[in-house]
Amino acid sequence: MTDNxxxxxxxxxxxxxxxxxxxxxxxRMLGSVHDADDAVQETLLRAWRGAAGLREARSARSWLYRIxxxxxxxxxxxxxxxxxxxxxxxxxxxxxxxxxxxxxxxxLEPYPGESIGxxxxxxxxxxxxxxxxxxxxxxxxxxxxxxxxxxxVLILREVMGFSAQEVATMLETTAxxxxxxxxxxxxxxxxxxxxxxxxxxxxxxxxxxxxxxVGRYVQAWERCDVQAFTALLVEDAxxxxxxxxxxxxxxxxxxAWAREYSLSGAWRWRTMLTSANxxxxxxxxxxxxxxxAYLPFALNVxxxxxxxxxxxxxxxxxxxxxxxxxxYVRFPQQPMDPGRLTGAFEGFGLPKALADGSSM
Numbered sequence: 095m096t097d098n099x100x101x102x103x104x105x106x107x108x109x110x111x112x113x114x115x116x117x118x119x120x121x122r123m124l125g126s127v128h129d130a131d132d133a134v135q136e137t138l139l140r141a142w143r144g145a146a147g148l149r150e151a152r153s154a155r156s157w158l159y160r161i162x163x164x165x166x167x168x169x170x171x172x173x174x175x176x177x178x179x180x181x182x183x184x185x186x187x188x189x190x191x192x193x194x195x196x197x198x199x200x201x202l203e204p205y206p207g208e209s210i211g212x213x214x215x216x217x218x219x220x221x222x223x224x225x226x227x228x229x230x231x232x233x234x235x236x237x238x239x240x241x242x243x244x245x246x247v248l249i250l251r252e253v254m255g256f257s258a259q260e261v262a263t264m265l266e267t268t269a270x271x272x273x274x275x276x277x278x279x280x281x282x283x284x285x286x287x288x289x290x291x292x293x294x295x296x297x298x299x300x301x302x303x304x305x306x307x308v309g310r311y312v313q314a315w316e317r318c319d320v321q322a323f324t325a326l327l328v329e330d331a332x333x334x335x336x337x338x339x340x341x342x343x344x345x346x347x348x349x350a351w352a353r354e355y356s357l358s359g360a361w362r363w364r365t366m367l368t369s370a371n372x373x374x375x376x377x378x379x380x381x382x383x384x385x386x387a388y389l390p391f392a393l394n395v396x397x398x399x400x401x402x403x404x405x406x407x408x409x410x411x412x413x414x415x416x417x418x419x420x421x422y423v424r425f426p427q428q429p430m431d432p433g434r435l436t437g438a439f440e441g442f443g444l445p446k447a448l449a450d451g452s453s454m
Contacts, residue, residue: 108154109138114211115254116162118229122249123166125176125202125238127437133169137162156256160264163246170242176202178235178407179334179341186340188347192355192422195337195414202238202336204370204393204409205229206442212372218255226372227291228253231395231407234371236286244279247272252280288399292373295398303401308374311396311403312365315378318357324349328402335392335408337434338422361426364388364448370395377439378408379448380426388448391426393438411435 116137120130140161177200186193207229217225227233228249237245243265250261251272258269258276265272296304307326314322327345334341342348362381369375375395379388390411397405411434412425421428439446 105142108158109141112155112158114213115217115225116158117210118205118207118212118225119159119162119249119254120166121205122228122234122237122253123163123245124169125234126199127203127205127441128433129169133162133165136165140165156260156264159250159254159256163250163264167242167246170245174198174200175238176200177238178202178231179336179339180332180343181235181239182339185332185343185347186351188350189354190340190351191419192335192338192425193340194419194422196339197337197414201409202231202235203437204231204375204395204407204442205234206370207372208369209441209443216255217253220251220257221255222252224291224293225253227293229371230292230373231371231397232287232405233283233291236283239286240279240282244275244282247275248279248283251276288404292397296374299398299401304374304398307398307401307403308367308376308396312367312376315357315363315365318359318361318363320349320353320357323352323357326403328399328404331403332405333408334406335410337410337414355423362388363391366444366448368393368442368444370442373397375442377442377444381450385447387450390430390435390439390444390446393442393444409434409438411438 113134117130117134120133120137121127124130124133137158141158182196182200207226212225212229214226215224237248240248246265247261250256250264251258256264258272261272262269299307310322311326313319314326324345327348330344331348332341332343333348333351342351364379366377366379367374368377370393373395375393377390378392378394380391382389392408392410394406394408396403410425411431412428413431416422416428
């Protein structure tokens with residue numbers, strides 16, 4: 095590096111080369127896009143301060159990951175893990191209305207992997223997971239239940255493809271300790287994720303099959319057709335709605351909830367297709383008389399199984415300021431929550447409103 099300008103350009107090029115991977119890494123570690131944003135910024139600040147000591151470009155990747163991982167480990171040491179409702183408490187009994195939301199920051203957040211630029215394929219030949227498999231909702235949720243060091247080891251070894259010795263250097267431990275932590279982490283994650291990843295499932299279904307499934311799903315919701323909606327669910331499907339802790343399973347219980355609440359005909363819905371966590375997702379908009387338009391309500395991340403919908407996680411973007419539980423039975427009437435709107439709609443490049451008649 096010959097001068098400050100050249101150094102700045104070299105560093106900017108280095109950052110651009112690894113930024114998307116680093117952001118996904120921090121998201122896997124922390125389960126939050128907002129926290130990942132902060133972690134990446136802190137990583138780059140520390141990297142810039144130490145860039146003069148970086149002598150070889152080939153070591154830049156492991157150097158950046160060492161910094162990012164330690165930033166995340168520090169953050170994990172001072173806050174609760176993030177989960178999905180089905181990991182937070184038991185499923186609701188049939189005909190149970192939606193309950194009050196959990197105000198604490200305990201929920202896993204959806205990830206806009208495509209807009210950030212997560213590449214397809216594996217990060218390295220030694221990686222066991224594709225990079226997009228590594229941001230799937232079930233996988234990231236499973237990671238949150240690991241001890242922090244096990245989480246770091248599994249991601250660095252199995253998703254990013256670093257060697258045991260490289261990870262040991264990053265974490266200031268031994269290769270034997272890394273391998274031991276990896277074995278425990280593998281077993282814990284295996285117990286919590288489906289046998290087939292969403293990437294494998296979606297490839298088997300094909301683009302046409304996915305379009306047909308999503309199209310039928312959208313039609314059922316826009317027509318408030320409970321029978322058509324539940325016919326698209328596997329028998330042991332789940333439906334969750336963070337920030338509500340309430341979630342429903344199996345299909346018959348979901349049907350009872352839908353008939354009484356979201357698909358009762360009290361609300362008019364429109365949707366826009368997107369992708370979250372490398373899975374199909376639908377941005378749901380609810381009609382608002384005052385605005386004369388459909389306004390954002392929830393980002394529904396779909397997990398596909400056996401050619402049907404296995405799980406729906408609807409990340410609701412409305413305010414949780416109301417104190418009475420009845421307000422959440424009428425959740426579409428609540429005002430927008432700016433933070434949730436940014437995380438689940440604006441961060442995905444979704445519009446702030448849909449005109450009457452628009453969909454998909």
